Amino acid sequence: MAIKRYFASKDNTITNAFKPDLTTRSTASNMGLADVLEVFSIYGQSSGSAGLSSELSRILISFPTTTMATDRTNSVIPASGSVSFYLKMFNAEHGQTLPQNYYMEVKAVTGSADWEEGFGLDMESYSDSTQDSTGSNWININGNHTAATATVTITDYNEVGTGNSIAVITTDGTTVTATGHAATTTTDGSDSGTFASVTNNATTATNLKNFFDAHAKLSATVDGAEITITQAEKGAAGNTTITLVDPGTVGSSKTDFTGGDGPWATAGGDYIDPDTDLSSSFTQYFDDGTEDLEVDITTLVEQWLSSSANLETATDFGLKQNYGVGVALSSSHGSESRSFYTKKFFARSSEFYFKRPVLEARWDSRDRDNRGNFIYSSSLATADENLNKIYLYNYFRGQLRNIPGIGTGNIYVSFYSGSSDDSAPSGGELLLVVDGTHVTHADRNTVVTGSYSSTGIYTASVALTAASTPLTTVYDVWFSGGVGQAPPSTVRYHTGSVKPQTLDSYNVAPSDRYVTNITNLKSIYSTSETARFRVYTRVKGWNPTIYSVASATAENTEIESGSYKVFRVFDELDVIPYGTGSDLCTAMSYDMSGNYFDLDMSTLQADYMYGIKFTYYNNSIGDWLEQPEVFKFRVEK
Numbered sequence: 001m002a003i004k005r006y007f008a009s010k011d012n013t014i015t016n017a018f019k020p021d022l023t024t025r026s027t028a029s030n031m032g033l034a035d036v037l038e039v040f041s042i043y044g045q046s047s048g049s050a051g052l053s054s055e056l057s058r059i060l061i062s063f064p065t066t067t068m069a070t071d072r073t074n075s076v077i078p079a080s081g082s083v084s085f086y087l088k089m090f091n092a093e094h095g096q097t098l099p100q101n102y103y104m105e106v107k108a109v110t111g112s113a114d115w116e117e118g119f120g121l122d123m124e125s126y127s128d129s130t131q132d133s134t135g136s137n138w139i140n141i142n143g144n145h146t147a148a149t150a151t152v153t154i155t156d157y158n159e160v161g162t163g164n165s166i167a168v169i170t171t172d173g174t175t176v177t178a179t180g181h182a183a184t185t186t187t188d189g190s191d192s193g194t195f196a197s198v199t200n201n202a203t204t205a206t207n208l209k210n211f212f213d214a215h216a217k218l219s220a221t222v223d224g225a226e227i228t229i230t231q232a233e234k235g236a237a238g239n240t241t242i243t244l245v246d247p248g249t250v251g252s253s254k255t256d257f258t259g260g261d262g263p264w265a266t267a268g269g270d271y272i273d274p275d276t277d278l279s280s281s282f283t284q285y286f287d288d289g290t291e292d293l294e295v296d297i298t299t300l301v302e303q304w305l306s307s308s309a310n311l312e313t314a315t316d317f318g319l320k321q322n323y324g325v326g327v328a329l330s331s332s333h334g335s336e337s338r339s340f341y342t343k344k345f346f347a348r349s350s351e352f353y354f355k356r357p358v359l360e361a362r363w364d365s366r367d368r369d370n371r372g373n374f375i376y377s378s379s380l381a382t383a384d385e386n387l388n389k390i391y392l393y394n395y396f397r398g399q400l401r402n403i404p405g406i407g408t409g410n411i412y413v414s415f416y417s418g419s420s421d422d423s424a425p426s427g428g429e430l431l432l433v434v435d436g437t438h439v440t441h442a443d444r445n446t447v448v449t450g451s452y453s454s455t456g457i458y459t460a461s462v463a464l465t466a467a468s469t470p471l472t473t474v475y476d477v478w479f480s481g482g483v484g485q486a487p488p489s490t491v492r493y494h495t496g497s498v499k500p501q502t503l504d505s506y507n508v509a510p511s512d513r514y515v516t517n518i519t520n521l522k523s524i525y526s527t528s529e530t531a532r533f534r535v536y537t538r539v540k541g542w543n544p545t546i547y548s549v550a551s552a553t554a555e556n557t558e559i560e561s562g563s564y565k566v567f568r569v570f571d572e573l574d575v576i577p578y579g580t581g582s583d584l585c586t587a588m589s590y591d592m593s594g595n596y597f598d599l600d601m602s603t604l605q606a607d608y609m610y611g612i613k614f615t616y617y618n619n620s621i622g623d624w625l626e627q628p629e630v631f632k633f634r635v636e637k
Contacts, residue, residue, distance in 0.1 A: 002365035002585040003576060004077055005358045005603055008348040009064045010117035013038045014138045014269065015057040018045065019126055030120030030128050030135035035350045036092045038123060040342035041329050058269060060115055060136060062324030063359040065304045072305065081315030083363040084583055085301040089293040090355040092344040098289040099340040103330035106295050107271040108280035109323040112239040113261045116142040140263050147231045148238035148260030152252060154225045157204035159251025161197045166252065169240035170217040171233035178211045187214040201225035231257065237265030271326050280320065283330065289343060353605040354575050362585035367391065371498050372592035373558045376466035378503035386463045391591065392478050392494050393457055400456030403493060405480050408452040413460040416475045425475035425495060433463055464500060474498050513540040516614055518631045525601045525635050535588060535595040556594040561617035563587050564597055569609040569632060578615055580624055606637045
């Protein structure tokens with residue numbers, strides 16, 4: 001499985017558009033339960049001045065990163081650096097004017113409070129108001145209207161005198177600074193003044209409380225030496241930082257403002273600035289306007305997965321709390337003196353299952369086991385191409401598990417020629433080329449250092465040089481120990497065999513055609529299972545070699561570059577398109593039995609029939625060729 005989809009956990013459209021009277025703004029409206037999402041920029045519609053008539057609409061959307069973090073812990077999705085995350089939203093056709101030739105932005109929502117989806121439905125008259133109740137809108141994050149609070153504690157009044165200051169930022173961004181003084185406390189409500197640092201910690205704290213409490217944008221109380229400061233204006237914008245300036249010994253401590261909730265800091269939502277944080281903002285160009293939105297937001301998702309004490313990731317993208325993303329027309333379009341009208345996407349409540357917005361994880365999950373297409377080294381190939389990668393699969397009673405003596409550590413492999421009847425390894429180990437990576441020691445050039453791949457699976461890569469009379473069978477022996485230990489003195493875990501082939505060139509460009517079959521296809525699958533499909537491929541037009549007896553079994557051909565797609569049969573909708581791009585998310589694995597791939601059936605909607613098709617890369621023409629066969633199955637709960 002190389003695709004995992006996560007449906008949105010909440011979404012909403014917020015707007016400052018005029019209501020039908022073209023006078024009243026709909027900034028308090030909520031559309032959290034509507035089955036479409038809408039983005040627009042309309043200019044000059046109001047009967048008022050043109051400067052006041054700009055109307056904007058934006059989308060808020062969020063995904064369940066706690067579920068993703070659990071999936072990563074359980075190895076359902078790979079570690080960071082090995083997986084990409086795409087935000088996918090699907091165009092909803094409508095009869096209104098559609099914008100063309102524009103950019104759309106996807107930006108991380110920021111702040112210190114999470115927005116609420118709400119229960120609004122009306123996207124025409126904007127009659128569903130959430131000004132003072134549950135739900136986000138153009139003005140409010142949610143209905144929890146609270147003011148932020150902070151504390152300052154005087155720990156040594158002798159050290160908060162002249163030259164020491166305490167600066168507080170109010171909800172509207174005003175900086176209010178109190179500076180220690182030998183005698184005077186300012187109580188006129190000004191933005192800067194003094195507090196008397198005298199007598200003891202409690203008295204000094206009372207003086208500081210009196211300074212802040214006199215300011216119209218703050219209130220304050222005192223308990224002993226601790227002052228609690230509260231923003232007069234409610235909202236997340238009040239969750240600001242207090243700055244203590246103390247050039248000498250520290251005489252005070254603080255906790256910054258928290259708990260502010262309700263209004264956005266900025267009307268229309270709070271977002272990461274794309275000019276300063278490229279890892280959290282993304283764009284897509286729309287030509288004719290009907291396109292779906294598909295944006296790689298991997299760096300942002302990895303920051304979400306690293307936040308809130310989630311597991312450490314393989315590649316450090318930093319930390320960021322998940323408040324979802326905002327989707328809107330580029331800010332440059334919003335300031336233009338023309339309209340971009342309306343672009344609509346299907347919402348998470350849409351009846352169309354495959355049109356709901358998703359966050360899609362994609363990765364290359366191929367296991368390329370060369371045991372079935374092992375080659376001898378050739379000057380026709382590069383050093384990397386001459387490497388053959390073989391696998392050991394440790395199953396215990398049907399389940400993959402790590403070898404107890406190896407765990408996730410190194411394992412070692414030596415190679416042997418066969419016995420006289422070519423049924424078992426015989427003689428001494430074959431000499432190998434020391435490459436410093438796989439065969440690491442010149443004094444032990446018969447041992448390959450293998451490695452842990454995933455639970456119960458180990459791999460080793462080797463290049464073998466053919467003798468003047470090439471061996472038809474080579475035996476691989478997997479064992480414990482190190483490069484200085486031969487297999488007889490260690491624990492042997494597995495003995496396998498390969499039949500190496502020599503690499504040949506051609507007089508003409510090959511143009512093989514294939515016959516494909518899924519050998520274990522069932523007619524019905526459950527949405528709760530992950531199915532492994534075994535793919536048998538042979539060259540079309542194969543004929544048995546006839547001497548005195550015909551060999552009637554066609555050899556299975558491993559397709560090194562093969563991809564699958566899944567489509568819904570009744571409308572031929574590609575629900576999992578060919579992943580032949582950089583992610584190779586639908587590329588097939590292969591081993592000595594042929595090609596295979598895993599498919600998570602929970603990705604598919606139940607009670608429909610689906611089809612699988614394949615495409616193989618033809619290097620002669622430099623393109624993918626779709627195969628004619630179709631394999632159908634049904635998915636049920």
